[in-house]
Amino acid sequence: MSTKTNLWIDILIFISFLIAYEIRLTGIPIHEWLSIALTLVIVLHLAAHWDWVVQVGKRFFHKLFHASRLDFVVDIVFFIAFVLVMVSGIAISRSVLPVLGLQLEAEASWRFIHSWSANISVFALAVHFALHWKWIVSAITRFIVRPIRRKVSSQRLQPAPITAHRDNA
Amino acid sequence: MKTAVRYLIVLLIFCLVSLGAYELVQKNPSVANAIGIPAGMDDPGFGPDGAGFAGRGRHRPPTNLTPQQMQQFESGQPSEGFAPNGNFEGSERGGEGRIDIGRGLMGLLRNVIIIAAVTAAVIVIRWLFRRMRGPKPRPSPAGAPESQS
Structure with a gap:
């Protein structure tokens, strides 16, 4: 998968995550369906970075202090927190499960886990964001900022259309 | 595949x-x-x-x-004349799930601020950590003497 595609998938995940997190903004049905769609996109994101996951996983115990080790730990925490958000969300679902003809007993413990794992996910997302800051800045500069600048500068450099002046004097 | x-x-x-x-x-x-x-x-x-x-x-x-x-x-x-919030889906838990654009946008903004703050903190901590460790020693070019006496 190209860097440009990765960047757009990441932007999509980030925006969807923020929107899905705010249940007051979407209401329950959109919150639940958007979260399920987000899960599929996150699985795609993980599949796209699978080589990195395998590589860092293999050398995890080789060197004690390494930047990629921290990334790996944060990513695992994020993954587990996100899975907990999804599982607890399904357990207390009021829109998705009834559509599928299922109804689980909504326990308070699942609600508690849902809210806490969602809070942990936000912090894990922030740390994940920070640890990949350089890549994000360079990818945004390369694929979003530069093309816009190029477009703007090419529009400025274009000569003004020549209009014929006819003097009928 | x-x-x-x-x-x-x-x-x-x-x-x-x-x-x-x-x-x-x-x-x-x-x-x-x-x-x-x-x-x-x-x-x-x-x-x-x-x-x-x-x-x-x-x-x-x-x-x-x-x-x-x-x-x-x-x-x-x-009982008669009592309408428990119609069929509003989020009503049974004290209004949780009710759409409130104003509060929702504030919550969204709050999360963006949290993410920005944590990101800034992590970047600063990493920068300080790198500064404390000092620059990495550059490998000497091949054939160059290790030390000059």
Whole structure:
């Protein structure tokens, strides 16, 4: 998968995550369906970075202090927190499960886990964001900022259309 | 093909972790206590839908009802002229799930600020950490003497 595609998938995940997190903004049905769609996109994101996951996983115990080790730990925490958000969300679902003809007993413990794992996910997302800051800045500069600048500068450099002046004097 | 296999592997891991978490919480009530859920929060409550109303906004039987009203309360049938919030889906838990654009946007902004603050903090900590460690020694070019006396 190209860097440009990765960047757009990441932007999509980030925006969807923020929107899905705010249940007051979407209401329950959109919150639940958007979260399920987000899960599929996150699985795609993980599949796209699978080589990195395998590589860092293999050398995890080789060197004690390494930047990629921290990334790996944060990513695992994020993954587990996100899975907990999804599982607890399904357990207390009021829109998705009834559509599928299922109804689980909504326990308070699942609600508690849902809210806490969602809070942990936000912090894990922030740390994940920070640890990949350089890549994000360079990818945004390369694929979003530069093309816009190029477009703007090419529009400025274009000569003004020549209009014929006819003097009928 | 390779991407599809990876996708399936990640989905499998996702499902396994989900199943593990579900089984752990569902079959082991001590987990709920271990993570700090107050005792009794899982009680089915007194409302017509039992555990569905547990926790916040749990229904408790009013004490000043006549036997007929109590019977209505227990059967879950609303009395005449009483419309319990229509069919609004988020009403049973104190309005949770109600769309409120203003508050929603404020919450969104709050999350963006939290993410920005944590990102800034991590970047500063990493920068300080690198500065404390100092620059990495550059490898000497091939053939160059290790030290000059």
